[in-house]
Amino acid sequence: MKVTVVGAGAVGASCAEYIAIKNFASEVVLLDIKEGFAEGKAMDLMQTASLNGFDTKITGVTNDYSKTADSDICVITSGIPRKPGMTREELIGINAGIVKDVSSNLIKNSPNTIIIVVSNPMDTMTYLVHKSTDLPKNRIIGMGGALDSARFKYRLAEALEAPISDVDGMVIGGHSDTGMVPLTRLATRNSIPVSEFLSEDRLNQVMEETKVGGATLTKLLGTSAWYAPGAAVSGLVQAIACDQKKMFPCSVLLEGEYGLNDICIGAPVILGRNGIEKIVEIELNDAEKAHMQESAEGVRKTNDLL
Numbered sequence: 001m002k003v004t005v006v007g008a009g010a011v012g013a014s015c016a017e018y019i020a021i022k023n024f025a026s027e028v029v030l031l032d033i034k035e036g037f038a039e040g041k042a043m044d045l046m047q048t049a050s051l052n053g054f055d056t057k058i059t060g061v062t063n064d065y066s067k068t069a070d071s072d073i074c075v076i077t078s079g080i081p082r083k084p085g086m087t088r089e090e091l092i093g094i095n096a097g098i099v100k101d102v103s104s105n106l107i108k109n110s111p112n113t114i115i116i117v118v119s120n121p122m123d124t125m126t127y128l129v130h131k132s133t134d135l136p137k138n139r140i141i142g143m144g145g146a147l148d149s150a151r152f153k154y155r156l157a158e159a160l161e162a163p164i165s166d167v168d169g170m171v172i173g174g175h176s177d178t179g180m181v182p183l184t185r186l187a188t189r190n191s192i193p194v195s196e197f198l199s200e201d202r203l204n205q206v207m208e209e210t211k212v213g214g215a216t217l218t219k220l221l222g223t224s225a226w227y228a229p230g231a232a233v234s235g236l237v238q239a240i241a242c243d244q245k246k247m248f249p250c251s252v253l254l255e256g257e258y259g260l261n262d263i264c265i266g267a268p269v270i271l272g273r274n275g276i277e278k279i280v281e282i283e284l285n286d287a288e289k290a291h292m293q294e295s296a297e298g299v300r301k302t303n304d305l306l
């Protein structure tokens, strides 16, 4: 199993590290445009191999796509991150050109690859890969919901004063400060709806904290987060590489599901060796449906800027 990660910055390197530590891939290629940067990150990571007990071979290259040839999975993290006070959508001007070029170079060298898009604004970048390449829809996956759901569980556990392993929950919709749809109605602690333990006000607070999860970290760090994003990507990569048939909310091209068409937005999917093997349609209540529609309108506005 060969995985390429484009962008050896904060998220790309964290993603390569988690993939290596989980020890399921034979090879990870890190590619960056900055001279020597990916080589340096790869060497540093390889020097953790004997300490962390992994056999994955990590190599770094400067913009040499021939070294990415025949990758089973390619992750795109290249592009600029936001600074405090910015929205993800403001990154479109620079990141759209980067994602278009990078995806085209990747596919030339790995025509059978599955692409995972991370660069922001992620739903629109995922849509751009659909529009600008011939890859079938099951092989283009946007990573956002897996991260947002992890943040949702963190906030739920905090409110419940419970360990995170007691908590389950999912966030669908757009990966934006206003567009996320945390499904509080379906969230549980050990199969019991969290509404049994938390007031509506507290649940609304959890929902709001989840939606601005990325912005909160950006304010604290001065740039956006990388550990949880890297871990979330590694989870998707592992589900595909190991044919796990795991369910994650991912940005996926919808063709009628959730009443939406011609848009990439977060919905639960089953991930296995073919990439997106199924889009799971769950019954939403009226408020959740309205929230999802509103979220889609936001994503479409950003898509219109392409």
Ligand SMILES: NC(=O)C1=CN([C@@H]2O[C@H](COP(=O)(O)OP(=O)(O)OC[C@H]3O[C@@H](n4cnc5c(N)ncnc54)[C@H](O)[C@@H]3O)[C@@H](O)[C@H]2O)C=CC1
Pocket: 006, 007, 008, 009, 010, 011, 012, 031, 032, 033, 034, 037, 077, 078, 079, 080, 081, 082, 091, 095, 098, 101, 102, 117, 118, 119, 120, 122, 143, 144, 147, 175, 223, 224, 225, 226, 229
């Ligand atoms: N979807 C999600 O949940 C998340 C998305 N992100 C997004 O991921 C992207 C990367 O974030 P960070 O790693 O923090 O940024 P970073 O600045 O640390 O790393 C980005 C890397 O991309 C490289 N790069 C730029 N243009 C390139 C090109 N044409 N080819 C190859 N490499 C190129 C840069 O040299 C840099 O090393 C941002 O757009 C950020 O908003 C970040 C966290 C979560």
Ligand SMILES: O=C([O-])CC(=O)C(=O)O
Pocket: 081, 082, 088, 120, 147, 175, 213, 214, 215, 217, 218, 224, 225, 229
């Ligand atoms: O907040 C950002 O800009 C980066 C990101 O998508 C996240 O951490 O959720």
